[in-house]
Amino acid sequence: MADFTLKERIARMSRELKLFAAASLVMGIAYSLINATLNNYLNARFNMSGLQRSLLEFPRELPGLLVVFITAMLWFLCSRRLGVVSMLLGLVGALLIGFASPTYGALVVCLFVYSLGQHLFMPAASAIGMELAAEGQTGRRLGQINVIGNVAAVAGSALVFVGFKYLNFGFQHTFILSAIGFGIAAVLMFAMKPEKTQPPKMILKLHKEYTLYYALSVLYGSRKQLFITFAPWVIVNVLNQPTETLATLMTIGGIIGILFQPLLGWAVDHLGERFVLASEAVLLVFVCFGYGFAKFMFSQNTAFLVICACYLIDQMLMTVGMARSTYIKKIALRPEDVQPALTASVTIDHAFSMLVALLGGLIWNAFGFQYVFLLGAGIAMINFVVAMQVRVPKTHKQLS
Secondary structure (H helix, E strand, C coil): CCCCCHHHHHHHCCHHHHHHHHHHHHHHHHHHHHHCCHHHHHHHHHCCCHHHHHHCHHHHHHHHHHHHHHHHHCCCCCHHHHHHHHHHHHHHHHHHHHHCCCCHHHHHHHHHHHHHHHHHHHHHHHHHHHHCCCCCCHHHHHHHHHHHHHHHHHHHHHHHHHHHHHCCCCHHHHHHHHHHHHHHHHHHHHCCCCCCCCCCCCCCCCCHHHHHHHHHHHHHHHHHHHHHHHHHHHHHHHCCCCHHHHHHHHHHHHHHHHHHHHHHHHHHHHCCHHHHHHHHHHHHHHHHHHHHHHHHHCCHHHHHHHHHHHHHHHHHHHHHHHHHHHHHHHHCCCHHHHHHHHHHHHHHHHHHHHHHHHHHHHHHHHHCHHHHHHHHHHHHHHHHHHHCCCCCCHHHCCCC
């Protein structure tokens, strides 16, 4: 295959892919602005305990549990139009969190609205990305979309770092900027040509043939709270780090991800989902021990560096979800099963994510944060066993 410059590659892209790529970039910046500041915002404004922080995951993850039902209610919207709705919910939610959450109770409602938009977009994004991929290159296409996400993460978190350190930013500045980003992304997605829609034949029907895929979704939902909730809370609450620290880590992680995502996409297409998912599980065991015990094994400065390294590795591992998406596409009995299965997986993983968030908060308060990550290491070991059972039909294997 001929090598093309970046400008030539962009010129060769279809109109729909260009619009989706642009929307993903702006949306990613909007999400990055909030991700880089939310934990510090919560700590500064509400002075939460570990249990209070974990309980906040219930309204944040509840939309993920409900997404399969809400998506079914909105069946008349194709994935691209559903993306528009999700961006508008993100816009409203960002403004509510920043300007209409004076109490913990109000924050719960505002966070629910914001999170509903985020979770509606998750299965839609995977479906759109795979629709825009050539046959046999779904991993490559999803990897490229993730690269855009990493570029956006770099831009957003770098803006937070510069803003808070040099431009006298407050938290509300980031919520305003993120709302603007969601608005632009909504316009770009609305410009995409809508697809045909059909009434859903099922709302939440699980096929026994996809049992292993559902098991991987359960384990992902259980594992992701470590990165989303407890890992940043260690940095912010246990290590007492300022907003700039998480922003810096997200910037570095985004830069690393720009290089890592194409490699991950190549690995999914050529080495297979089993190799990628099993490797993730092994690495996560070491990451969990770093999070939980670095503070007790090393000096304060060394422990800080170890935990930062764990965060960066963890940030890369979170994108291994593309391997689950390509796996269900390859084993699907019918093409029309893919979107419902992706949506069902979001509901399944969030049901367990909510349970782990509550359990993790209770463990944190009762025994200490390190035991939360012992639980995470156990989940990772189970994930390894399940990942080793992954098999793809020979007709779907790609030649390297």
